[in-house]
Amino acid sequence: MSAAGSGSGVPGGCQGVAYLVQTMDRLRAxxxxxxxxxxxxxxxxxxxxxxxxxxxDAIESGDRQELREELGDVLLQVVFHAAIAASEPDxxxxxxxxxxxxxxxxxxxxxxxxxxEDSSAALTPDQAHxxxxxxxxxxxxxxxxxxxxxxxxxxLARAQKVVARAKRAGLEVKTNQNDGLGERLIGxxxxxxxxxxxxxxxxxxxxxxxxxxxxxLENQGKD
Numbered sequence: 001m002s003a004a005g006s007g008s009g010v011p012g013g014c015q016g017v018a019y020l021v022q023t024m025d026r027l028r029a030x031x032x033x034x035x036x037x038x039x040x041x042x043x044x045x046x047x048x049x050x051x052x053x054x055x056x057d058a059i060e061s062g063d064r065q066e067l068r069e070e071l072g073d074v075l076l077q078v079v080f081h082a083a084i085a086a087s088e089p090d091x092x093x094x095x096x097x098x099x100x101x102x103x104x105x106x107x108x109x110x111x112x113x114x115x116x117e118d119s120s121a122a123l124t125p126d127q128a129h130x131x132x133x134x135x136x137x138x139x140x141x142x143x144x145x146x147x148x149x150x151x152x153x154x155x156l157a158r159a160q161k162v163v164a165r166a167k168r169a170g171l172e173v174k175t176n177q178n179d180g181l182g183e184r185l186i187g188x189x190x191x192x193x194x195x196x197x198x199x200x201x202x203x204x205x206x207x208x209x210x211x212x213x214x215x216x217l218e219n220q221g222k223d
Contacts, residue, residue, distance in 0.1 A: 020075065021094060024083045041084060048077045049152075060205065108135045130168045145169045157200045159189045167193060 014022055027036040055070040082094040106113045111123055111131070123131070133145070142148065145165040149158060163186070166173055175186050192199040 017075075017079075017094070020079050021083075024076075024079050028083055028087075036080075039080070039084065041081060044077065044080060044084075048074075048081075051077050056201075056204075060201065107139070108132050110135075126168065133165070133168055145171065154200060156185075156189065156203060159186055160193060160199045163189050163193050 024036070027033045029037075051070065051073040055067070055074050058067040058070040078097070079094060082092070082097055085091060086093045109128075109132075111128065136142075137145075137147075140148065145168075146162060149161050149165070151158075153161065175183050175190065189199050192202060
């Protein structure tokens, strides 16, 4: 790989994340890109969501080059938000973000980073996830397993999050499949959770299959 920044107007010699950070700083600086300089956290929300979905598509398609590109676009959104935050009151930057999330990983994995007696050897993946939830609830002083579930998620993804949280907390809520379409959909979500599947992913894959069938039918009509 050639030296990052050569011929680009960005200081040479830096690569990787440092290159991306310096590039973003140049774009938002006086004399840079007026669009980049005009953005704020709220204006970038839809771009963050779009890039996350495009990364999910790349993962599910199995295209590694596309995945590399789309993960870069997700990283760009994080760096963009960090650059904005660095110029606001009570500023923070990308290093602050990285340090905070690393500290959180350490706190919520005492079986890995804590005393030897807390070894994770005896934990199943589900138990490790449940321990994460317990520590998170203590840190955030949450009183309900439902606290913190994003409202902006799709209805299907949110339903599975609710079902999964209840399951890990040992709360088995009964649903009546005869109560209507919504309850039957919840039943489908519960089935997906019991089989270790992500309902949102499964629906996306089934929709892709349906799209292929539709396009085949359309092409047959053109013959």
